[in-house]
Amino acid sequence: MTRQRMVELLEIEKECVRRNACGECNRACHICDLLQDDTELHEMYEEVIALVKAQEPRVMTLDEAQTALHNDTVVWAELKGKLICAGIHMDGTDYFMMQNDDVLDVTDFDSGEGSEVYGKQARCWTSRPTDEQREATPWA
Numbered sequence: 001m002t003r004q005r006m007v008e009l010l011e012i013e014k015e016c017v018r019r020n021a022c023g024e025c026n027r028a029c030h031i032c033d034l035l036q037d038d039t040e041l042h043e044m045y046e047e048v049i050a051l052v053k054a055q056e057p058r059v060m061t062l063d064e065a066q067t068a069l070h071n072d073t074v075v076w077a078e079l080k081g082k083l084i085c086a087g088i089h090m091d092g093t094d095y096f097m098m099q100n101d102d103v104l105d106v107t108d109f110d111s112g113e114g115s116e117v118y119g120k121q122a123r124c125w126t127s128r129p130t131d132e133q134r135e136a137t138p139w140a
């Protein structure tokens with residue numbers, strides 16, 4: 001199912017809810033111009049839910065972090081016990097400054113010691129986590 005079709009179905013469902021809320025609906029769904037195939041609606045809901053869940057912040061694996069940092073991808077970095085860095089990208093450098101002026105050197109991730117550092121002292125998130133999400137996510 002395309003994203004365009006998912007948006008169309010959501011707009012149709014929104015109009016259905018609006019009509020019902022405004023008293024314009026007689027609940028004769030079988031003759032309504034908004035009636036859609038249940039199978040298609042179910043598929044759309046499953047895909048939309050998956051898309052929304054995929055946007056939730058999560059800690060990246062070391063491989064994901066290395067790839068993202070070297071491809072100039074925006075990430076959120078965190079040092080253990082320190083503030084999280086604003087969503088930034090490498091911009092051709094090998095380090096980034098944290099909000100509290102600590103420095104995270106990503107060359108540590110590429111060295112043989114990367115697995116010693118990543119997940120234990122530093123980690124990257126796919127998007128900005130809440131304080132609650134950070135606190136609830138254990139360090140390696």
